[in-house]
Amino acid sequence: MSYKIIQPFSLADGIGLNQVRNEIDTVLNEGVKTILLDLQDVTFINSSAIGALVAMHKAVHGRSGKLSICSMRTQVSLVLKLSRMDQIFDIFANKEEFQQKNETSVI
Numbered sequence: 001m002s003y004k005i006i007q008p009f010s011l012a013d014g015i016g017l018n019q020v021r022n023e024i025d026t027v028l029n030e031g032v033k034t035i036l037l038d039l040q041d042v043t044f045i046n047s048s049a050i051g052a053l054v055a056m057h058k059a060v061h062g063r064s065g066k067l068s069i070c071s072m073r074t075q076v077s078l079v080l081k082l083s084r085m086d087q088i089f090d091i092f093a094n095k096e097e098f099q100q101k102n103e104t105s106v107i
Helices: 014-029 047-062 074-082 095-102
Strands: 002-006 034-038 066-070 090-092
Touching (some): 002 014, 014 047, 034 095, 047 066, 066 095, 090 095
Parallel strands (some): 002 034
8 A cells, every 4th residue: 555645834824725735636636545644844733724634634535545644743733632633533653653554655
């Protein structure tokens, strides 16, 4: 099984969110079903970003795919836990943990 890593710089504005949405659509159209959002560069997340993440999750899941998250900073992790998004997404400490769990190859 192969996967694609998407590493956004920001999810705090519409531009960053649209870039991630577009990249996810492109990856899905290429036939990749497993996507890893690497959030190591994301320092802030707000309610709009949470809503967008849920919409992205639904879009990926609706195409028989899987959207996982890794490398979250403390503040981002806390917001996702408080909003119970940690129950929706598979969350990994880093890319290596994801790879070990999924035994996949990156595209």
